Amino acid sequence: MNVQDPLEDVLALVGTSSSLSTGLIAGGAWALDFDPPPAVKFNAVRRGHCLLIVDGVVYPLATGDCFLLTRSQRFVLASGPDVPPAPAGPVFAAAGPDGFARTGTGDDVFLLGGRFDFGARARELLLDALPPVLHVPASSPAAAALSWSLTQIEAELRDRPVASGLVAEHLALVMLIHMLRLHLAEAPGAGPGWLGGLADPVVAPALRALHADPARAWTVADLAAVAAVSRSTLAARFKQAVGQGPLDYLTGWRIELAAARLRRGDGTVAAIARAVGYGSESALSTAFKRVTGQSPREYRRPA
Structure with a gap:
């Protein structure tokens, strides 16, 4: 990886x-x-x-x-x-x-x-x-x-x-x-967020792994193995440093990547869904609307 x-x-x-x-x-x-x-x-x-x-x-x-x-x-x-x-x-x-x-x-x-x-x-x-x-x-x-x-x-x-x-x-x-x-x-631990996660020696390897392959079907166990700690330790440290759990963070980052591609007009919604880790356009649409309040097509449509 x-x-x-x-x-x-x-x-x-x-x-x-x-x-x-x-x-x-x-x-x-x-x-x-x-x-x-x-x-x-x-x-x-x-x-x-x-x-x-x-x-x-x-x-x-x-x-x-x-x-x-x-x-x-x-x-x-x-x-x-x-x-x-x-x-x-x-x-x-x-x-x-x-x-x-x-x-x-x-x-x-x-x-x-x-x-x-x-x-x-x-x-x-x-x-x-x-x-x-x-x-x-x-x-x-x-x-x-x-x-x-x-x-x-x-x-x-x-x-x-x-x-x-x-x-x-x-x-x-x-x-x-x-x-x-x-x-x-x-200023480690200055506040929750991905910067705080990068300052945490346990959380940082998991963050880097998520960013290296955001389309992978990550589990907390996978990320804990990357960080060489138990699942419970990783989940607790990630939540403390970043302000949310590792899989919630992954969802948010995938949506950011999808939104950036939509703004650029980079491919169809289905292609974007596959690129960021969703198996179908409908799966991306459900997650995207839950996070942003808009469907991908509404987000892409000019005001």
């Missing part, structure tokens, strides 16, 4: 893409108030130090630190806690020909940022499993890999070789994966 990574599966299913925004150079006393971003926002401090303020919580940021905002909420970047913030929009709209926005006096702070865009199912499948702010300090184990990615992004944006934008965007996705890995390593 091939080993499959659920994180890769989910990132592919939700259509993850990245884009880089204007860099920020700042100095002296400064503060910028950002409107709630329409997508997942990231920033990295390449030089200097500043504060990130989100919902009244202050995060000190130093050179090498990165952060990810997984919710659409207002935030402030500032040199200190008592500086009145100015709207960030006009500052970035006035960015110079070098592609950098500037605020305050001097250039002792440099931030590189961008955003990650996801498909319609990302909130439920991925983002709700993450904290509102994912802060990666320079001292963390993931910092070295992030620093390498950021250095390469900076070089692409500075030197502008052929296809630099595409390369930089792919490097940003590498950053995202490293940040998610860090979250899994440092």
